[in-house]
Amino acid sequence: MRLNKRAAAFAAGSAFLAVTLVACGSSAPSLSGSGSGGSSLPSHAADKDLKGVTLTAWVSNTLTPGYKTLFSAFEKATGAKIQLTVFPDPFESSLLTKWATGARPDLMVFQSATDYVQQLNPAKNLFDLTGQPYISKQLFNQNKYATVLNGKNYGLSLEMPSVFGLWYNKKVFSDAGISAPTTFSELLSTCRTLKKKNPSVSPLFDVGGDQWPTQVLPFMLWTDALKAGLQDKLNTNKAKWTDPAIVKSLENYRTLIKDGCFNSNLKTATYAQQEAAFESGRTAMIPQGTWVSPDLVKALGVKKMNAQVGWQALSTSTSTAAYSTTLSVQVPKTGDTKKESGALSFLDFASGPAYQKFVDANNQAPALTGFKPPADLPTALLSAYGALAGAGKSYPQLFAASYGPFTTYLSEMINGSATPEKVATQLQQQWTKSAQAIGLAGF
Template sequence: MRTSNTIRTRGTARAAAAIVAGALALSLTACGGDDDGDEDKSGGTDKATESTVTLPKLDGESLQVAAVWTGAEQKNFKAVLAEFEKRTGAKVTFVPAQDPIINFLGSKVAGGAPPDVAMLPQPGAIKQAVDKGWAKPLGAEAVKELSENYSQGWQDIGKVGGKQYGVYYKAANKSLIWYNTQVFENAGASEPKTWDELLTAAQTVYDSGVTPFSVGGADGWTLTDWFENVYLSQAGPEKYDQLAAHEIKWTDPSVKEALTTLAQIWGKKDYIAGGAKGALQTEFPASVTQTFTGGDQPKAGMVYEGDFVQVNIGETKAKVGTDAKVFPFPAVGGDAPVVSGGDAAVILKDSKAAQALATFLASPDAATIQAKLGGYLSPNKSVDASAYPNDVQRKMAQALIAAGDDFRFDMSDQAPQAFGGTPGKGEWKALQDFLKNPKDIAGTQAKLEADASAAYGD
């Protein structure tokens, strides 16, 4: 059995989850129509212009940074890299990568031209990069920034064999459901706090003439996120940790229970925009935009995914806090789930410049720049909440920091890439097939277990 990279909390996760979910429930629904602006409402200073970290002069040095980010996410990260260039004199080139990034990096390494730094979205990918001898440990300055600015849990998930390899520059709250306000108002639907209430809200929206859910099933990772929220809330943190480490099998009754629960939505073709066939042809960005275009007659009334949905909402005319609102993923079992994800900076070519960039990304300076641009959360506890451009993001960020170590990291991101992070394979493919045929619970479990066993080397 593989040792889990999951953060092992000390019996407080469920209570913390309830606190965080409660805070989100209170705060996210209270946001008004002025939440799309860039105004710093708390009157704080412009943290992006302050320097809290000392960086070396790197005139004449050049760096390549690889990430799978596209669109606004890539553009905003480039603004952070531009600040690093300004402060050090180095030249930084962003290298667009493809999923799975570990395969992309493998081809670069084989060709003798790996990027200096890569942004890896899975702890499992970090471990693979270390096992293959690609990743280099962080230096003293980067480790110092991490220890000052990050909770122990966020430091630990960037470690392999006790050594620090990753800087979790970007975090995600993956326990959110976004909804079209006009649709809910016209239907008379209210924000649910439990799974049963979610099913009631879905039926209410359906009865009003709008399909309840938009699902980006063409991207298998969205389906794993659905499963993880249901499983964490229903089975509890201990079982979640065990399944994440493959200490229990995917044929376990707890997995059957979670898939049966998911089928209450996935098994109703009229509840999903385009039915299963349509969902499997819908990529994540389109699953968001089709929920917030078309006025009060969009293709769907709700879409599940993390805080980063805001980036895609921004591509429509909808405004976060008025046209688009959000509620915490409802409690399926005792408590609402709190699932997090993130992207870590990992050094592949050890140099003074690469270590300096990792140090910068571990500082509040870098995170504050991107926080101001929106659609981003940082696990860096030294980032002032005033940096976030609206109340929705401020409250999400505050809840993330308040959770400390009491959260669970995305389960599929902890798995070996072959099982948890490869299009058309493993968990992604098994859940896509399950979306297509939600009655085949036993077959789905058997396929998940066979693929997991092979990937974990059991």
């Protein structure tokens, strides 16, 4: 499950207290696990002489500055050239369409979620990186679930997982004399209190026009049920998406709509409007992922953001934070040993001392052990990362198949043409089709 600013694919973040990073995090569910020892690889090294070698890299049109910094540093250090092929939105389907023609890059920055990895047929088409030194350096158990299939690691995750929660306006809450909600019942109560005490401010703002952000709150609400075992049952066909816990999460979203908790233009609002309303204090809370932080920093600056913005994890009955995989760097098998060697050398380089440049360029916490976070990360972002540090405070959402265009189904519910039960039924129908198409066991 992946979700980011550019698309409606939930994509979903080195444990972190103050400015000290330690290697811990929530235990991953039983979907996948690290194997022991990858297959033999072509020779590779971070300082390998690659003069005259040109490596192709497939990337999205929203590639973060960190990757560009690493590519440039690698070229300077090794003499290699990296030629980017940039895919338009929807990035994932655009890339997979090209992949289906048999074309292969030397490097690929692609989604690390299981349902996408399976579509690459990694056992045949990607190098197994299990046992490489950098695999065990990945924090938040990313070596157990990010680009992992059947116990084998097929990618290196350089980014933090995406963490989901409520970003809230501290002043609005302080003026109302309330604290940030941690459960659905508290969220509903908070909404009602804010409407009474400050009717000029919408308690929540969601984005029915752009659609993709509307997934975040349902994801948050059903995390408790997934953590209690529903996720594993879904992945093994021992439960359906029509499970009462899923339906209840959708019903809760609809309750917030009926109670008038959202912005009046919920059906048509855009991400840009959500951001502007939150920054100006015209809305009290936005359910979003950690990818929103750079936009808030750009608009407010770190000092003002620290004074104005807080972050709180929330699910149905606990404050468990949902989080998900992001992108990873993968090395396809091309048959050109020299280029394969160069691509694998890039992973050695990217996970070595040069990784600090990636961290600094992205202004993110490190996703690998042994590196320092930037000194000016916003406190709200640190709170989100901190949820990954404490045992039981977060849970990764890892689905073995696709549940279809969830945002389309949610849009129908938001517009009043679909019930929560219908949305859940549509998710199950797509889930069954996807699981059978990829040969998932139990379907």
